[in-house]
Amino acid sequence: MGKINGCLKCLFIFFNVVFAIIGCLMVFGAVKASAYSHQMLSVGAPSLGWSWVFAIGILGISCLGIYAGCSEKDLALKIFAGFMGVGMIIMLIFGIIVAVTRNKIKASFDTASAELSKPFMEDPEMRLMLDGLQQSAYCCGVVSSSDWGDNIPDSCECKSQYGLYPGFGVSGCKPLPQGARGPQQIYRQTCGDFIFMWLDLIFRVAMGIFFGFAVTALLGLLVSLLMIYQIKRHDGSGGSSIGMKSY
Known part of the structure; x- marks a missing residue:
């Protein structure tokens, strides 16, 4: 035994x-x-x-x-x-x-500190990733559209249907800021909320592990x-x- x-x-x-x-x-x-x-x-x-x-x-x-x-x-x-x-x-x-x-x-x-957007805007690859994210997540900028300076990319363009019928992840459209170049209507929602949503999920999974x-x-x-x-x-x-x- x-x-x-x-x-x-x-x-x-x-x-x-x-x-x-x-x-x-x-x-x-x-x-x-x-x-x-x-x-x-x-x-x-x-x-x-x-x-x-x-x-x-x-x-x-x-x-x-x-x-x-x-x-x-x-x-x-x-x-x-x-x-x-x-x-x-x-x-x-x-x-x-x-x-x-x-x-x-x-x-x-x-x-919503401006310092938060610096790592995204100073790195060319991160800027490219943010540009693609704006098209899929219907958002503009990390903290605000001013993160892009005076040249707002076309990925921030807000279509009329999103402005009339805002839904999940879409808070409607707003006019292009004065003095800036780009589409006349841009997304009101910033990408910071979307980015943190995924970061928060990763952190929660890591804490659980x-x-x-x-x-x-x-x-x-x-x-x-x-x-x-x-x-x-x-x-x-x-x-x-x-x-x-x-x-």
């Missing part, structure tokens, strides 16, 4: 196998994303280094958990529990950082501590988990 409860051991190994598969998929995704790393860096996206660390960390710790569960070795489970404790703290820190960053960005969009992994790490820590306790109790009772009566 094993040192650890059979159901607990199977459940522990099963979840580690699941996370090992997730780690493999994340490594595969990081490999695929590496082909576009230069393009992503050119538009200000973060480096893929942290994604590699995260993916390999999940894969390595999951493999350690599978080995610890199968071998029922006290040392391996203690190392796994240590990783779970550290991982829980790291995930909580990352989740808090993402939440704070989201609130800062939301405050920037709420105040980080806090979800923190809860998972806590459960893994508790289960591994319970398994360590069962091993110590088994070893302390002389190698038998159930005493046999003698007749």
Whole structure:
């Protein structure tokens, strides 16, 4: 008979196998994303280094958990529990950082500061992306149409049907500002709300992932501590988990 409860051991190994598969998929995704790393860096996206660390960390710790569960070795489970404790703290820190960053960005969009539009308007590729966004999202400018200066692009042109029947994402038309060149009617709505809507979705997903992994790490820590306790109790009772009566 094993040192650890059979159901607990199977459940522990099963979840580690699941996370090992997730780690493999994340490594595969990081490999695929590496082909576009230069393009992503050119538009200000973060480096893929942290994604590699995260993916390999999940894969390595999951493999350690599978080995610890199968071998029922006290040392391996203690190392796994240590990783779970550290991982829980790291995930909580990352989740808090993402939440704070989201609130800062939301405050920037709420105040509609002109500083918010500078990264878009100073980068030619970001300007091109904003120009395409205006056509699909029916908006003009990041903070206001004045982000384009005196030359308003044709993508800001508001069609008459949008002005008469404003709907989702369309707040109607307004006249071209005095002194500016471009279409006579432009979208009243700015693209800042649309951009933040997608950024907010990304931040919420990231917070869910980080806090979800923190809860998972806590459960893994508790289960591994319970398994360590069962091993110590088994070893302390002389190698038998159930005493046999003698007749």
